Amino acid sequence: MAKKRKHETGGNVLKIGNKTISLEGYLTKKPKKESENPPPPPTESPTPVEETSAENQKLLKRNDETPRKTRKPPVGGDPQLLKIRQALPIWGYQEKIRGILEEKDVLLLVGETGSGKSTQVPQFLFQEKWCQKRKVKVKQPGMGKEEEVNVGGMIAITQPRRVAATTLAHRVSKEAGTPLTGQSSDGKSKGGSPPKGLVGYSVRFDHRVPQGTRIKFLTEGMLLQELLRDPHLRQYSAIVVDEIHERSVDVDLLSGFLKQIITGDKAGRGGIPLKVVIMSATANIEKIRKFFSVEGEEQAQTAPSGPKASSESSVEFLQIEGRQFPVEISHTPKPVPDIQEELLKTIFRLHTEEPLQDKHGKNDILAFLTGQEEIEGAQRLIEEYAGTLASNVPKIKVFPLFGQLSIEAQHDAFQPAKAPFTRKIVLATNIAETSVTVPGVRYVVDCGKSKVKQYRARLGMESLLAKPISKSSAVQRAGRAGREGPGKCFRLYTEETYDTLQQTDPPEILRTDVLGAILTMKARGIEDVLAFPLMDPPEVESVEKALIHLHMLGALDNHGNITETGRKMVLFPVTAPYARVILAAADLRYSCLLEAIDIIACITAGDDIFLQLRSEEAREEVEEARKELWRREGDLLTYLTAMQRYAAENADRAAWCRARKMNTRNMRQALNIRKQLRGLALRHGLLAEAPPADPQPFAPAPPDRAELVLKCFLRGFALKTAMLMPDSSYVTAVGKHVVAVHPASVLHGQKKEAIMFLEHVYTQKNYAKKVSAVQAEWVAQAFEGGL
Numbered sequence: 001m002a003k004k005r006k007h008e009t010g011g012n013v014l015k016i017g018n019k020t021i022s023l024e025g026y027l028t029k030k031p032k033k034e035s036e037n038p039p040p041p042p043t044e045s046p047t048p049v050e051e052t053s054a055e056n057q058k059l060l061k062r063n064d065e066t067p068r069k070t071r072k073p074p075v076g077g078d079p080q081l082l083k084i085r086q087a088l089p090i091w092g093y094q095e096k097i098r099g100i101l102e103e104k105d106v107l108l109l110v111g112e113t114g115s116g117k118s119t120q121v122p123q124f125l126f127q128e129k130w131c132q133k134r135k136v137k138v139k140q141p142g143m144g145k146e147e148e149v150n151v152g153g154m155i156a157i158t159q160p161r162r163v164a165a166t167t168l169a170h171r172v173s174k175e176a177g178t179p180l181t182g183q184s185s186d187g188k189s190k191g192g193s194p195p196k197g198l199v200g201y202s203v204r205f206d207h208r209v210p211q212g213t214r215i216k217f218l219t220e221g222m223l224l225q226e227l228l229r230d231p232h233l234r235q236y237s238a239i240v241v242d243e244i245h246e247r248s249v250d251v252d253l254l255s256g257f258l259k260q261i262i263t264g265d266k267a268g269r270g271g272i273p274l275k276v277v278i279m280s281a282t283a284n285i286e287k288i289r290k291f292f293s294v295e296g297e298e299q300a301q302t303a304p305s306g307p308k309a310s311s312e313s314s315v316e317f318l319q320i321e322g323r324q325f326p327v328e329i330s331h332t333p334k335p336v337p338d339i340q341e342e343l344l345k346t347i348f349r350l351h352t353e354e355p356l357q358d359k360h361g362k363n364d365i366l367a368f369l370t371g372q373e374e375i376e377g378a379q380r381l382i383e384e385y386a387g388t389l390a391s392n393v394p395k396i397k398v399f400p401l402f403g404q405l406s407i408e409a410q411h412d413a414f415q416p417a418k419a420p421f422t423r424k425i426v427l428a429t430n431i432a433e434t435s436v437t438v439p440g441v442r443y444v445v446d447c448g449k450s451k452v453k454q455y456r457a458r459l460g461m462e463s464l465l466a467k468p469i470s471k472s473s474a475v476q477r478a479g480r481a482g483r484e485g486p487g488k489c490f491r492l493y494t495e496e497t498y499d500t501l502q503q504t505d506p507p508e509i510l511r512t513d514v515l516g517a518i519l520t521m522k523a524r525g526i527e528d529v530l531a532f533p534l535m536d537p538p539e540v541e542s543v544e545k546a547l548i549h550l551h552m553l554g555a556l557d558n559h560g561n562i563t564e565t566g567r568k569m570v571l572f573p574v575t576a577p578y579a580r581v582i583l584a585a586a587d588l589r590y591s592c593l594l595e596a597i598d599i600i601a602c603i604t605a606g607d608d609i610f611l612q613l614r615s616e617e618a619r620e621e622v623e624e625a626r627k628e629l630w631r632r633e634g635d636l637l638t639y640l641t642a643m644q645r646y647a648a649e650n651a652d653r654a655a656w657c658r659a660r661k662m663n664t665r666n667m668r669q670a671l672n673i674r675k676q677l678r679g680l681a682l683r684h685g686l687l688a689e690a691p692p693a694d695p696q697p698f699a700p701a702p703p704d705r706a707e708l709v710l711k712c713f714l715r716g717f718a719l720k721t722a723m724l725m726p727d728s729s730y731v732t733a734v735g736k737h738v739v740a741v742h743p744a745s746v747l748h749g750q751k752k753e754a755i756m757f758l759e760h761v762y763t764q765k766n767y768a769k770k771v772s773a774v775q776a777e778w779v780a781q782a783f784e785g786g787l
């Protein structure tokens with residue numbers, strides 16, 4: 001243990017800006033010491049969501065009786081990493097996992113965070129006999145004719161988030177010793193020669209799938225997209241659904257489709273079964289097992305005298321015991337009045353007292369905060385204070401990590417701090433809560449809250465409020481420490497508070513707009529969406545609202561069947577209203593597809609492309625440069641101008657962004673999305689020919705063209721409009737709620753007859769974001785479908 005360093009600037013107080021924080025009496029209770037020898041005792045119940053029930057015990061016992069066959073494990077790849085892999089708790093279970101899947105189609109695998117599920121399971125399986133590509137004959141739908149098709153050969157591992165899918169793919173390709181090259185997001189292969197590799201990934205607007213890929217990490221949404229093209233998932237032998245406890249809408253839908261495939265007649269796969277592995281550290285085992293069980297089995301299994309049924313279960317359950325490194329967990333002795341203050345105290349105490357590294361490697365810090373605003377606020381304070389530290393105290397490099405950041409910026413947090421004598425501090429939302437290993441991190445600080453989206457169908461409104469996390473989240477957050485060496489987790493709440501937390505968060509499908517989910521079902525030919533198998537069906541009212549909205553968008557006909565427009569909408573990896581705008585823009589009435597794509601690319605690139613200006617000085621500095629982008633019509637036309645001017649820039653685009661305080665990475669990402677959306681539009685016949693390559697001279701959109709663009713957006717967003725009232729407030733056209741124009745909008749503080757807003761969020765106030773000025777008459781026409 002290195003010598004404890006004393007904090008040298010100001011004894012037991014922190015001075016940050018005009019804030020003075022006392023370190024006195026901080027964390028009086030010393031956490032218990034735990035053995036550091038693996039396998040250590042679990043610091044949390046391995047399945048905190050549910051105690052291992054009698055039923056699971058039965059299943060566990062049955063696993064022990066599964067006949068074991070001795071096979072040579074497929075090893076290879078990076079020899080250094082092989083040693084680390086061999087020390088993972090899951091390594092000793094590989095024969096059992098292979099044995100189970102040789103006989104069964106569905107495996108529910110539960111193991112502690114960091115036990116090796118995500119990285120090892122696909123590597124255990126890809127060489128199995130059942131995992132090889134086979135040629136089979138299948139009947140063409142609606143015709144008697146048979147055709148020969150390939151089935152299987154690949155394993156898909158789904159992740160709830162892009163950052164997890166891409167970082168896991170990088171890690172596994174490194175372990176396997178095959179570089180992750182291949183088709184990059186710009187569609188080109190790196191290095192000229194056709195790349196070969198074992199591992200690939202596919203996330204929205206970024207794909208890297210080398211030739212010969214057998215293991216593919218992808219987001220749940222991407223696999224849903226693939227299901228539309230290939231309803232039998234023929235290219236896969238197995239689907240591994242990772243982190244199912246997150247229960248996103250996409251994973252619930254995916255589970256429904258997988259259930260249909262595994263319980264169906266398999267004719268579409270030439271009789272070859274699809275293996276499904278469901279994984280998590282904190283899943284509700286009973287619920288998932290029941291859901292994936294074949295019909296009727298559920299009752300048989302719970303019947304008092306059902307030994308036969310139990311041995312015939314179609315879903316196997318396996319629990320991986322132990323974790324590689326222990327994680328010490330400590331709670332605050334009493335409730336903390338100011339979370340931010342406590343967070344800063346904890347971070348600086350760790351930074352000034354704990355060594356920069358030890359024999360296991362770096363000792364970096366990962367802190368969980370509620371959202372972007374809190375992260376940016378904390379980053380400013382930490383950097384400000386870090387600048388005042390004495391020269392013998394290590395430097396600090398802060399990395400923010402939240403969903404709205406560009407992928408590139410997110411990946412920075414996974415790199416070591418470049419400067420010497422520097423500690424990395426990652427400030428993250430729950431984007432880093434599951435699945436990921438942030439290299440170097442040994443300490444986790446958990447504020448105990450996260451921002452949760454809540455959709456209220458009756459109001460048609462979404463709110464984003466900070467709420468206490470669930471026990472499952474707390475366990476997952478702690479699990480981000482102790483991945484490369486023993487770790488520590490500091491919960492900024494008491495043990496009593498932890499005990500009162502809910503076991504799990506309610507599934508997203510019960511608290512979010514189901515518009516996209518219903519469209520996906522309809523596009524996959526599900527006529528009766530209410531009968532679709534879902535672990536937790538949403539309220540009928542939400543489904544009805546979504547059906548009506550889809551009808552309004554022209555995606556469904558009067559009978560509720562998907563229309564040609566609806567079919568085309570799902571081809572674009574954007575939400576249904578944006579997809580509708582793209583289709584409308586291609587219509588001869590509007591003919592503004594390139595403009596619509598430019599705007600949508602800016603909006604979907606991540607965080608706002610315009611950096612927030614915090615001081616009057618900063619505002620004055622960029623005012624002139626930004627002025628040339630501002631459009632009186634509002635934010636959408638401003639985005640359009642920004643993209644057109646950026647693309648026209650011939651010299652130094654990064655300098656162009658800096659001069660306007662714009663987010664360089666997001667602009668680069670926007671350009672990439674624009675290219676992909678243009679490519680899709682070309683492929684699906686919405687564009688007759690490829691647009692001329694950049695840079696093109698900039699020409700501002702004249703007012704009549706701007707009007708067309710806005711009318712075109714109204715085709716997707718008529719529901720998100722509000723009228724100016726005599727008292728100068730805006731009231732929504734549907735629902736009659738008062739909304740305020742967000743301060744970040746070009747139209748903030750202005751009075752327009754009517755506004756259209758693409759986003760609507762309730763934080764301290766009911767805010768309209770991405771706002772444009774429209775005419776009340778256009779809104780009325782949009783509702784009547786007569787625009």
Ligand SMILES: Nc1ncnc2c1ncn2[C@@H]1O[C@H](COP(=O)(O)OP(=O)(O)OP(=O)(O)O)[C@@H](O)[C@H]1O
Binds near residue numbers: 116117281436437
């Ligand atoms: N990017 C990485 N860099 C360094 N080590 C890594 C990386 N990814 C994984 N590891 C190592 O592999 C171990 C197993 O990771 P893996 O993601 O397979 O575990 P898991 O059981 O899926 O965990 P979780 O349930 O938390 O997702 C980690 O604890 C860590 O030691």
